[in-house]
Each structure stands twice: as C-alpha cells, then as structure tokens.
Amino acid sequence: MKYPVHIPQRPAIVVKNGRKIQELAQKEVAVRVALLPKTVSAFENGPETTSIENLFKLLAPLDL
Secondary structure: OOOOOOOOOHHHHHHHEEEEEEEEHHHHHHHHHHHOOHHHHHHHHHHHOOOOHHHHHHHHHHOO
8 A cells, every 4th residue: 555745744644544444542552562642642643743763663553
C-alpha cells in the first residue's frame, strides 16, 4: 500500500487510520511501542513536533 506524503500531517493521518482499522485505542498502541498514550495523541494531533524515532515506533506495530 502506498502512502504518499504531501503534507506534514499525512503520517499522522496514516497512523490514526491504521490504528482505527485495526480497532486499537491509542493506549493499546502506546503499550505496544513503550510510549505514553499522550505521546500517541500528540502525534496524531500535531505530528510536526514528533521525533523520527517515535514516528517509526508508531508505524511498526500497525504494519505501515
């Protein structure tokens, strides 16, 4: 599946949609990747301040 990034918010949209398709709560994703739920929420709502490391942590468990 392709996810072209044309706007800074696109990675957050992909993660949020992937999470919802898999019927996972932010807390469940956070536990899987050893992040706080508020970090997942912050990424989904304002990805511009998220580190690349956290981006990859969030993509991995969703198979994105």
